[in-house]
Amino acid sequence: xxxxxxxxxxxxxxxxxxxxxxxxxxxxxxxxxxxxxxxxxxxxxxxxxxxxxxxxxxxxxxxxxxxxxxxxxxxxxxxxxxxxxxxxx
Amino acid sequence: xxxxxxxxxxxxxxxxxxxxxxxxxxxxxxxxxxxxxxxxxxxxxxxxxxxxxxxxxxxxxxxxxxxxxxxxxxxxxxxxxxxxxxxxxxxxxxxxxxxxxxxxxxxxxxxxxxxxxxxxxxxxxxxxxxxxxxxxxxxxxxxxxxxxxxxxxxxxxxxxxxxxxxxxxxxxxxxxxxxxxxxxxxxxxxxxxxxxxxxxxxxxxxxxxxxxxxxxxxxxxxxxxxxxxxxxxxxxxxxxxxxxxxxxxxxxxxxxxxxxxxxxxxxxxxxxxxxxxxxxxxxxxxxxxxxxxxxxxxxxxxxxxxxxxxxxxxxxxxxxxxxxxxxxxxxxxxxxxxxxxxxxxxxxxxxxxxxxxxxxxxxxxxxxxxxxxxxxxxxxxxxxxxxxxxxxxxxxxxxxxxxxxxxxxxxxxxxxxx
Numbered sequence: 466x467x468x469x470x471x472x473x474x475x476x477x478x479x480x481x482x483x484x485x486x487x488x489x490x491x492x493x494x495x496x497x498x499x500x501x502x503x504x505x506x507x508x509x510x511x512x513x514x515x516x517x518x519x520x521x522x523x524x525x526x527x528x529x530x531x532x533x534x535x536x537x538x539x540x541x542x543x544x545x546x547x548x549x550x551x552x553x554x
Numbered sequence: 555x556x557x558x559x560x561x562x563x564x565x566x567x568x569x570x571x572x573x574x575x576x577x578x579x580x581x582x583x584x585x586x587x588x589x590x591x592x593x594x595x596x597x598x599x600x601x602x603x604x605x606x607x608x609x610x611x612x613x614x615x616x617x618x619x620x621x622x623x624x625x626x627x628x629x630x631x632x633x634x635x636x637x638x639x640x641x642x643x644x645x646x647x648x649x650x651x652x653x654x655x656x657x658x659x660x661x662x663x664x665x666x667x668x669x670x671x672x673x674x675x676x677x678x679x680x681x682x683x684x685x686x687x688x689x690x691x692x693x694x695x696x697x698x699x700x701x702x703x704x705x706x707x708x709x710x711x712x713x714x715x716x717x718x719x720x721x722x723x724x725x726x727x728x729x730x731x732x733x734x735x736x737x738x739x740x741x742x743x744x745x746x747x748x749x750x751x752x753x754x755x756x757x758x759x760x761x762x763x764x765x766x767x768x769x770x771x772x773x774x775x776x777x778x779x780x781x782x783x784x785x786x787x788x789x790x791x792x793x794x795x796x797x798x799x800x801x802x803x804x805x806x807x808x809x810x811x812x813x814x815x816x817x818x819x820x821x822x823x824x825x826x827x828x829x830x831x832x833x834x835x836x837x838x839x840x841x842x843x844x845x846x847x848x849x850x851x852x853x854x855x856x857x858x859x860x861x862x863x864x865x866x867x868x869x870x871x872x873x874x875x876x877x878x879x880x881x882x883x884x885x886x887x888x889x890x891x892x893x894x895x896x897x898x899x900x901x902x903x904x905x906x907x908x909x910x911x912x913x914x915x916x917x918x919x920x921x922x923x924x925x926x927x928x929x930x931x932x933x934x935x936x937x938x939x940x941x942x943x944x945x946x947x948x949x950x951x952x953x954x955x956x957x958x959x960x961x962x963x964x965x966x967x968x969x970x971x972x
Contacts, residue, residue: 466863467855480865484855484970486809501955508967509807509898509954513796515858538810539858 467536470546473528485521487511488533488549515539519553555751558662577743578622578750583757586783587615589937590775591790592762592798594618596627596738596923597915598790599745600930601937602754608931609938612753615784617777619761619794623742626792629860629892630923631815631849633828633839635672635733636697639688640960642948643901644695649945650928651697651732657927663744666842669734671827673702673710675877677722681832685728692730700729711829715879722833722876733828735839741926764801765912772911788913788937793858793893795916802909807898807954808917809969812857813849814866816889818881820844834873845887848874852894854970862891894919896969899953901960904933904946913937914951919969 467479492507493499518538523531535545535553547553556562556575566574589605591598594616605611616622634654636647658665676682682701689699703726708716714724750756757779764776765787774783791798799806820843828839835850850870853862867889874881897903897917902925904915915933918925932946942950953959965971 466865478865479863486968486970487856505955506805510805511796511807511809512800512805513809513856514800515797515810518856520856536855538856541857541859541863 467541467543469522469532469534469543471524471527471530472532472546472548473530474524477524477527481524481526482522483525485523485531487513488519488521513538517544521549555747577747578756581755581757583615583617583760583777583779583782584755585781587755588613588784589786589788590614590782590784591616591788592775593790593792593794594622594746594756594758595625595790595792596623596742596745596926597792597918597929597933598788599742599749599756600926601788601790601915601933602930603745603749603752604931604934605938606749606752606754608934611938614749614753615755615757615782616749617760617762617775617782618756618758621758622746622756623739626892626894626922627738627742627926629815629890630738631837631839631847632735632738632923633672633733633837633921634667634736634924635730635828636924637672637674637688637692637699637728637730637733638962639691640962641691641695642960643962644692644697646928646932646945646949647925648695648697649931650925653927653931654736657736657741657744661744661748663740663747664737665740665744666737667734668736669732671729671731672733672830673707673727673729673827674830675707675727675832676725677833678725682725685726689728698730698732700731702727702729710827711825713824713880714829714877720876727832735828738923741923745930762798762801767802767909767912770908770910772909786911786913786937788915788933790915790933792895792916792918792922795895797858802912804907806916806951809856809896809898810858811852811855811894811896811970812859812862812891813852813894813920814862814870814889814891815847815849816867816871817841817845817847817887818884819887821846821884829877831873831877834870834876836870836873836877838874838878846881846884850874852896852970853891858893860891860893862889898967898969899959899961900963900965902929902949903951904929904936904949905942905951906936906940907951
């Protein structure tokens with residue numbers, strides 16, 4: 466079981482959360498010309514690194530906020546969590 | 555090569571089975587090969603075998619970081635099927651079914667292919683309609699499909715919960731009688747033995763550390779056991795695809811996730827085919843040893859750990875108990891995990907890449923084992939001829955940018971949900 470520290474609620478079990486994928490992917494700006502390649506990269510292409518990964522989780526059975534989590538994809542160790550508006554470095 | 559037969563078995567019994575030939579050698583890597591296959595799993599071994607057999611390319615090396623058959627080919631739930639709706643997937647996998655049917659003879663190795671049938675259960679009228687549609691599509695592609703009503707399902711799996719109180723009553727199901735299971739290790743070993751006999755070097759405990767790419771062409775690879783020159787490299791590394799893609803500065807429509815499976819203690823024969831639950835993600839079959847072999851959802855987050863967490867096992871088995879209440883009385887023997895190369899549309903990629911001489915075989919999601927022979931067969935063709943075969947002509951890498959997705963399940967790009 467993973468234990469994730471929600472920045473709003475504190476340490477909670479993984480079962481309260483649902484996963485939202487890579488948090489570093491940026492949606493192309495809406496009022497600018499967007500090439501097919503940019504869309505392709507946004508929708509489909511993922512680095513999926515082995516090691517540290519910054520990802521989105523939603524505290525679906527808690528405060529329902531989206532949060533950012535920095536986690537190791539090889540060991541499942543969680544290093545940092547943050548509000549979705551905050552940066553993880 | 556020593557042929558395996560009842561006579562060789564009797565002959566070797568006289569010497570206490572001490573004089574069997576080794577099934578494959580342990581060669582030192584040469585400095586140059588015509589083709590290098592990275593990944594000594596089922597798909598890599600099959601690719602090398604068909605390169606040698608169908609295309610007479612025998613100066614081939616398989617580079618494996620661990621040991622052959624130690625990855626997903628030894629970790630899957632051994633289900634073999636071709637019950638796909640889309641033409642591209644159906645044709646591809648039905649060609650594979652023909653290879654499976656003859657595989658034990660061809661490899662002179664008993665892969666224990668056992669076509670005992672698969673039933674996908676339906677739990678609503680809408681699901682029955684969807685299965686009728688899929689069944690019709692399958693039959694148009696020459697695949698056997700049978701739509702079963704509730705009574706017919708009850709005859710086949712009377713131990714399922716057919717009571718009135720269940721949350722998801724069984725309405726019927728779609729059956730592919732020719733689907734089945736095989737012994738997964740034997741598939742890896744059978745291909746390895748034959749490939750080795752035809753001159754393929756199987757190099758284990760050798761990690762690929764980098765690639766030599768000059769002017770957009772592959773010139774060789776760097777490994778923990780020295781540099782190897784080659785003009786053609788095939789990647790068959792499943793869950794490690796993203797790691798090697800990073801070394802090539804490539805980004806792929808692949809995410810890596812962990813999938814768990816489990817087996818119960820062995821019990822007397824009670825389930826002769828494969829059954830999938832239609833109201834959750836759960837599938838079950840019974841091994842020849844009597845263990846109930848079960849699996850279901852991904853753990854649901856990017857992972858390279860070949861192990862998962864208990865909440866997923868609990869979730870999957872909750873579905874299992876809803877379908878087969880008798881499971882609650884069984885002890886769990888073991889659980890394990892493997893890492894899946896989850897493609898964004900749920901279908902595999904077998905293609906050339908923008909780097910000349912680099913070929914890609916990935917994106918197998920939950921179902922790489924069933925496609926082992928046809929994957930190797932088409933990938934060998936793609937490498938040998940430098941062009942895709944008709945069978946994998948729709949399993950291209952560029953289908954994501956052109957919009958020709960093979961989204962068999964229609965789940966979108968959330969690979970962890972699929």
